[in-house]
Amino acid sequence: xxxxxxxxxxxxxxxxxxxxxxxxxxxxxxxxxxxxxxxxxxxxxxxxxxxxxxxxxxxxxxxxxxxxxxxxxxxxxxxxxxxxxxxxxxxxxxxxxxxxxxxxxxxxxxxxxxxxxxxxxxxxxxxxxxxxxxxxxxxxxxxxxxxxxxxxxxxxxxxxxxxxxxxxxxxxxxxxxxxxxxxxxxxxxxxxxxxxxxxxxxxxxxxxxxxxxxxxxxxxxxxxxxxxxxxxxxxxxxxxxxxxxxxxxxxxxxxxxxxxxxxxxxxxxxxxxxxxxxxxxxxxxxxxxxxxxxxxxxxxxxxxxxxxxxxxxxxxxxxxxxxxxxxxxxxxxxxxxxxxxxxxxxxxxxxxxxxxxxxxxxxxxxxxxxxxxxxxxxxxxxxxxxxxxxxxxxxxxxxxxxxxxxxxxxxxx
Amino acid sequence: xxxxxxxxxxxxxxxxxxxxxxxxxxxxxxxxxxxxxxxxxxxxxxxxxxxxxxxxxxxxxxxxxxxxxxxxxxxxxxxxxxxxxxxxxxxxxxxxxxxxxxxxxxxxxxxxxxxxxxxxxxxxxxxxxxxxxxxxxxxxxxxxxxxxxxxxxxxxxxxxxxxxxxxxxxxxxxxxxxxxxxxxxxxxxxxxxxxxxxxxxxxxxxxxxxxxxxxxxxxxxxxxxxxxxxxxxxxxxxxxxxxxxxxxxxxxxxx
Numbered sequence: 001x002x003x004x005x006x007x008x009x010x011x012x013x014x015x016x017x018x019x020x021x022x023x024x025x026x027x028x029x030x031x032x033x034x035x036x037x038x039x040x041x042x043x044x045x046x047x048x049x050x051x052x053x054x055x056x057x058x059x060x061x062x063x064x065x066x067x068x069x070x071x072x073x074x075x076x077x078x079x080x081x082x083x084x085x086x087x088x089x090x091x092x093x094x095x096x097x098x099x100x101x102x103x104x105x106x107x108x109x110x111x112x113x114x115x116x117x118x119x120x121x122x123x124x125x126x127x128x129x130x131x132x133x134x135x136x137x138x139x140x141x142x143x144x145x146x147x148x149x150x151x152x153x154x155x156x157x158x159x160x161x162x163x164x165x166x167x168x169x170x171x172x173x174x175x176x177x178x179x180x181x182x183x184x185x186x187x188x189x190x191x192x193x194x195x196x197x198x199x200x201x202x203x204x205x206x207x208x209x210x211x212x213x214x215x216x217x218x219x220x221x222x223x224x225x226x227x228x229x230x231x232x233x234x235x236x237x238x239x240x241x242x243x244x245x246x247x248x249x250x251x252x253x254x255x256x257x258x259x260x261x262x263x264x265x266x267x268x269x270x271x272x273x274x275x276x277x278x279x280x281x282x283x284x285x286x287x288x289x290x291x292x293x294x295x296x297x298x299x300x301x302x303x304x305x306x307x308x309x310x311x312x313x314x315x316x317x318x319x320x321x322x323x324x325x326x327x328x329x330x331x332x333x334x335x336x337x338x339x340x341x342x343x344x345x346x347x348x349x350x351x352x353x354x355x356x357x358x359x360x361x362x363x364x365x366x367x368x369x370x371x372x373x374x375x376x377x378x379x380x381x382x383x384x385x386x387x388x389x390x391x392x393x394x395x396x397x398x399x400x401x402x403x404x405x406x407x408x409x410x411x412x413x
Numbered sequence: 414x415x416x417x418x419x420x421x422x423x424x425x426x427x428x429x430x431x432x433x434x435x436x437x438x439x440x441x442x443x444x445x446x447x448x449x450x451x452x453x454x455x456x457x458x459x460x461x462x463x464x465x466x467x468x469x470x471x472x473x474x475x476x477x478x479x480x481x482x483x484x485x486x487x488x489x490x491x492x493x494x495x496x497x498x499x500x501x502x503x504x505x506x507x508x509x510x511x512x513x514x515x516x517x518x519x520x521x522x523x524x525x526x527x528x529x530x531x532x533x534x535x536x537x538x539x540x541x542x543x544x545x546x547x548x549x550x551x552x553x554x555x556x557x558x559x560x561x562x563x564x565x566x567x568x569x570x571x572x573x574x575x576x577x578x579x580x581x582x583x584x585x586x587x588x589x590x591x592x593x594x595x596x597x598x599x600x601x602x603x604x605x606x607x608x609x610x611x612x613x614x615x616x617x618x619x620x621x622x623x624x625x626x627x628x629x630x631x632x633x634x635x636x637x638x639x640x641x642x643x644x645x646x647x648x649x650x651x652x653x654x655x656x657x658x659x660x661x662x663x664x665x666x667x668x
Contacts (some may be wrong), residue, residue: 219606
């Protein structure tokens with residue numbers, strides 16, 4: 001099999017069929033990859049895609065072209081970089097074609113291998129993640145620097161240490177200044193519940209989902225997986241607790257598939273299971289109207305719809321209202337599948353950005369607070385609120401932050 | 414056409430730099446290395462020329478063991494040959510010595526173009542490309558933002574950026590040494606799987622010989638920079654802040 005030249009992308013007519021056949025063979029070999037062959041061309045995928053209107057090749061057309069051997073035509077399309085891993089297509093597909101995690105990923109992997117057309121911001125995020133284990137280019141040594149602000153003891157588990165719960169903190173919650181406030185809140189709740197927990201500290205690296213699963217940098221994912229699975233193997237723990245739904249996705253779905261079985265819980269599940277212990281610790285009534293945004297990796301990807309709502313409803317005084325698009329119909333914030341690092345690329349090609357549409361939907365419910373279970377959504381929605389002129393009317397808050405406030409744990413934050 | 418791109422490993426300032434007990438060097442154990450940014454651009458420019466003219470690109474990586482990783486990345490990006498140049502920790506950053514060390518190999522390689530970054534993050538003295546040019550008695554120009562080659566006439570047309578955004582266009586006879594400020598396009602990405610593959614199969618020539626002990630730059634003392642004067646935050650709402658800004662501008666005689 002001969003591949004097109006990585007420099008020019010030019011190929012001769014004689015190699016085209018070989019390349020397409022080879023690409024498809026590799027694609028079909030991926031987990032559930034052969035399901036592409038059972039596509040009915042019903043169009044549920046493109047119809048459900050929040051950015052499908054701006055794609056020259058929506059998912060349905062991509063599948064049709066791939067099956068017809070027109071791999072090159074698909075690869076020339078910018079639509080490949082428009083996917084934000086919202087899992088609408090995957091969720092709605094009656095043939096269960098792994099569109100997000102395998103098809104888009106394989107197409108992106110091909111383009112990455114050729115080194116052509118990779119949006120610059122995403123490339124920079126990859127390079128930094130290779131080098132520093134986080135997409136921001138921050139020092140790996142400073143990953144646990146936030147623990148100094150926590151006000152409670154956060155144990156960094158060394159080799160051979162054990163704890164009931166290993167808390168996978170994640171990149172955004174560890175480094176991003178705005179998210180760190182919520183990370184501290186989560187630490188304080190765990191402490192108040194008397195949970196025996198610890199973190200990996202500077203041995204933790206990006207879990208790999210954010211930029212790898214649907215993003216297609218498979219080599220980078222494998223590098224991160226190998227490092228992380230080794231570090232996890234050196235500690236003894238029962239459950240893994242995560243705050244970032246993307247890390248939840250990677251740790252609960254990809255890591256076991258590759259040979260690292262983990263009992264992973266998002267904090268919304270973890271606390272919901274402990275509601276009877278949590279409720280007596282809630283001291284404050286919070287008279288706020290809250291609407292909840294279902295994160296794609298928790299909702300459509302993992303079916304966790306009720307746990308976050310149950311937690312919010314446990315706060316006295318808090319009134320829940322739903323947006324018209326909720327649960328499996330929730331609109332994506334646009335941050336997944338590398339979307340955090342594709343904003344300028346995608347926004348140039350679309351009309352109203354997804355987070356802007358979503359905060360407008362939230363504001364229309366009359367809610368004061370847009371509650372989220374995902375660190376990426378905080379900055380995306382806060383920016384959108386400013387752009388949409390909704391400042392002062394709507395605030396974005398992590399569920400854990402609302403909970404920490406209700407428990408009287410946010411002092412000095 | 415044969416092109417060499419010289420890649421220097423320099424301390425990565427993402428990690429805090431620690432001064433060693435002798436007060437004159439960095440603590441070796443604490444330093445993390447990264448390829449000098451301008452050198453990454455030199456490699457990219459070499460690969461762009463390869464794409465245009467089908468040249469052979471040799472990546473020459475200078476430094477400690479990390480320099481081998483930089484070679485694997487360079488090969489994954491499209492370099493054809495790899496040369497590893499070990500440099501003792503205490504000699505890094507001294508471009509006079511480095512130029513003296515590299516000159517015979519650069520001559521022997523018979524390169525039409527030798528490209529390297531116009532500056533490096535740890536350089537103590539003059540630019541490497543100019544010093545190499547002096548050793549080899551070849552033309553040199555630095556601060557370049559593009560390079561075009563005419564293989565038939567053996568000439569290169571280069572664009573040099575001057576302060577104030579002015580650009581000069583110059584012509585050089587090949588072979589020549591060029592100091593690259595930035596490549597015509599940002600350095601390309603090498604996917605991790607390709608880098609790993611390159612690492613497994615890397616066949617780098619090693620430039621032997623002891624590092625020249627000729628007089629170079631001697632460091633008397635290393636100091637951490639003093640923290641700058643703290644910024645003053647103006648308190649209050651927009652109107653109060655605006656009033657204070659106006660007062661400050663008047664006080665300083667600016668308006």
